[in-house]
Amino acid sequence: MSVIEKVDSYFSAQYLEKLNQHVADITQNVGVSFEFFPPATETMEQTLWGSIERLKTLKPKFVSVTYGANSGTRDRTHQIIKDIKNKTGMIAAPHLTCIDADKDELRQIARDYWNNDIRSIVALRGDIPNDSVKPHMYAADLVSLLKEEGDFDISVAAYPEKHPEARDQQFDLDVLKNKFDAGANRAITQFFFDAETFLRFRDKCVKQGIDGELVPGILPVSNYKTLVKFAGLTNVNVPDWMHKLYHGTDNDPMTRNLIGATIAMDMVKVLSQEGVKDFHFYTLNRSDLSYAICHSLGLRPDSEC
Template identity: 40%
Template sequence: MKKTDISFELFPPATEAGLGSLYKTIERLKGFNPDYYSVTYGAGGSGQAKSKELLQELAGEKGLPIAAHITLAGASRQDILRMVSGWSELGIKRLVALRGDAAEPGQAFKAHPEGFADSIELVAALREFGSFEIAVAAYPEAHPDSRSLQADLDYLKRKQDAGASSAITQFFFEAGSFYRFEEAARAAGITIPLIPGILPINNIVQLHRFADRCGARIPAWVSKAFEGLEDDPETSAAVAVSLCLDLCRDLLAQGVDAFHFYTLNRPQLTEAVCRLLALQAETKEAA
């Protein structure tokens, strides 16, 4: 049986205390032998400097397997390719290529006047620039800026044709959402691996804000499961692990062999789910 591939998304913290917490997060997750840690930055291209510093630390000094997020938001073509060249020198061979969000929620997205027009152009340039594994975004329930799910699929197919190696989905909470999306994607000629993006629910109120921005659907039964738990973090965490575990087990039963966990730099729930899925790497003592 093929090993289940896992990866974890991290983001650069704003403070020194947060940085210390992040390193503890990484230590907690190392035992699962992840394929890579992806490092993101903020909307509109904000936080790129901190992202660069973190990438240098993790890939350069710690030698961890890293996928660097790159968005076309807020950056010129020249700036992006210069940044990617620096990552390549650090030994980073995985990229997560995204359009990125508008600088302010609710505003229409505008590309940099000297930048790439869209993520298709970005992927094509990255493919030509170097030998990278390039992951792109996929949306089981359609991106909020898209006209329809079919339009989303057509766009994903164009990203594949431009050179994408795989696609990581937006988070979702019902396995059927992924099955339907995968079936439609294959029918549309999309052949690259589709990796489910998994988000353990740390905070249901925060989750609703995330979902509003990215077009993800939160089923009523998920919201109801957290009713009355605002001041009960222990029970809330138990519910979150149970829901996430059920989702992952359903996906595994249908042949899914990779997960990308959105950790929000809070490893406890992700760690619990991975342990219960028996993803903990075996530690072999020397004879």
């Protein structure tokens, strides 16, 4: 049974008629962005830069770089961001969290980015190292602080299936609205595997009065076991049909890659038909699946056009 047939239970017959349009037939302009993380070894750094060089040919709107909750990783993020900008000319957006820095430190970081012509930031609260510690700032507070320091282009996080710490989705929507009210330019969602999850979330945002841009986060899956473990920590539902598709592929990376690319392409197809124009890809520092999906969307290097 194909991926499309397995998604059948989620969509009406009328909706499937749209789904059957080949992804390559999408005519609207599609924008993409990519997420990377700082490499821990020299080999991983080579992989990262190989991916950056390949994906930059697709002319992404921006690329982002994550970091963990400690200053050492933050410094590596800072350097990679500068290198990406200087070597490729792409808009590079560092992740910045407020969980491990006070307001003065955050202002200093913001000014340093601004003075180095880094004008895009992904603003996050960050993971709390000890559940008993109440954060001194939240993402909306960080957005306000950044806007006081400069007219940054700010992306924030959104959670179609609710943040793991939120008591209910209404609270989560209130938090997201606060981020936009503070000055966020867009929200990038946590990854998901049911297109309807994003569409329902978008409808709820509209009812909540949230009119900022929502960019779906797309994770092309290659390591399924790792995904299942991570999804359990992030409140992301992995549909039963995905378990069936990946069953028996533990020692077959090529098949896993093909399945991951197919699922992501089908989801992008549905969302594009519903008016979504921008997609953010969690690359895990590898370019192959994200490049293939973007190629199918008509995003190709000038030499191939």
